[in-house]
Amino acid sequence: MPSMRLIVSATMMISLAATIARADDCRSPVTVTKAIVEISQGFTGFQGSQNIPAFLQASLPVSEDHRGAIVFNKRDGKWAAFLPMDGETAVGTYVLSPATVLVLTMITSEGPGGGWTLFRSDDGLRTGRCTSIVFPELLNKPTYNNEYLELRYFSMQPSGRGEIVGSALIQRGSKDRTLWFRYTTIDGGRTWSRPVRLSGRPAMPRSTAKPVAKRDIPTLHKSLVDSVSASPSANSTTRP
Numbered sequence: 001m002p003s004m005r006l007i008v009s010a011t012m013m014i015s016l017a018a019t020i021a022r023a024d025d026c027r028s029p030v031t032v033t034k035a036i037v038e039i040s041q042g043f044t045g046f047q048g049s050q051n052i053p054a055f056l057q058a059s060l061p062v063s064e065d066h067r068g069a070i071v072f073n074k075r076d077g078k079w080a081a082f083l084p085m086d087g088e089t090a091v092g093t094y095v096l097s098p099a100t101v102l103v104l105t106m107i108t109s110e111g112p113g114g115g116w117t118l119f120r121s122d123d124g125l126r127t128g129r130c131t132s133i134v135f136p137e138l139l140n141k142p143t144y145n146n147e148y149l150e151l152r153y154f155s156m157q158p159s160g161r162g163e164i165v166g167s168a169l170i171q172r173g174s175k176d177r178t179l180w181f182r183y184t185t186i187d188g189g190r191t192w193s194r195p196v197r198l199s200g201r202p203a204m205p206r207s208t209a210k211p212v213a214k215r216d217i218p219t220l221h222k223s224l225v226d227s228v229s230a231s232p233s234a235n236s237t238t239r240p
Helices: 034-039 218-230
Strands: 028-030 041-046 054-060 068-075 078-083 089-096 100-106 115-121 129-134 150-156 162-172 175-185 196-198
Touching: 034 218, 041 089, 041 218, 054 089, 054 218, 068 100, 068 218, 078 218, 089 150, 100 150
Parallel strands: 068 089
Antiparallel strands: 028 078, 041 054, 054 068, 068 078, 089 100, 100 115, 115 129, 150 162, 162 175, 175 196
16 A cells, blocks of 8 residues: 555544445355356466365456446356356456455446445355445535546455555546545455545555456366356355
């Protein structure tokens, strides 16, 4: 993060709209079918670790029941799938030892939404919770102008301290300008501070959470395709 690090005490931490989408598990399960795999686009992957299964993330643009970011994960030789937040697109995916996966999503279709959703799983994608992070109030004022925060930096530490930095292009009159904001957390992303406006672009933060490379893993992709090609109804699940 910036050289002048913002320290936020527990008493200053204010939840923006830090609502858990579902009290126990916010994932939306998706049955893995040939049709779902075929319409999924933009595959990226994680090879897996001791406590995190191999997974592929993609975008589901068209579906009878779902759309948005979809996560295919392979456990015990079988593929399952879920949407971190139905209808939202992933803008960043990260892994944090020993078993944490974090996915930051937002609405991107028909205009950007009013904030991000942070999906966090601490048990290798077996369950997950979601927290809303609302964009600054000064955006789209006095009228809606398609303004939103673009994710610039994301950091998370095993201690639970983390930061998100975003920027917004503000168009007022004949002059455009870019505004920078920072959010902080001390509890692993369950709650976040209000956005703090920065004087300019900060330095990149140090983070233990590692971004998932934005590339496909051919061996995993082939395994997923082969699993649905062998049997159209293979891997039907009710909870991934």
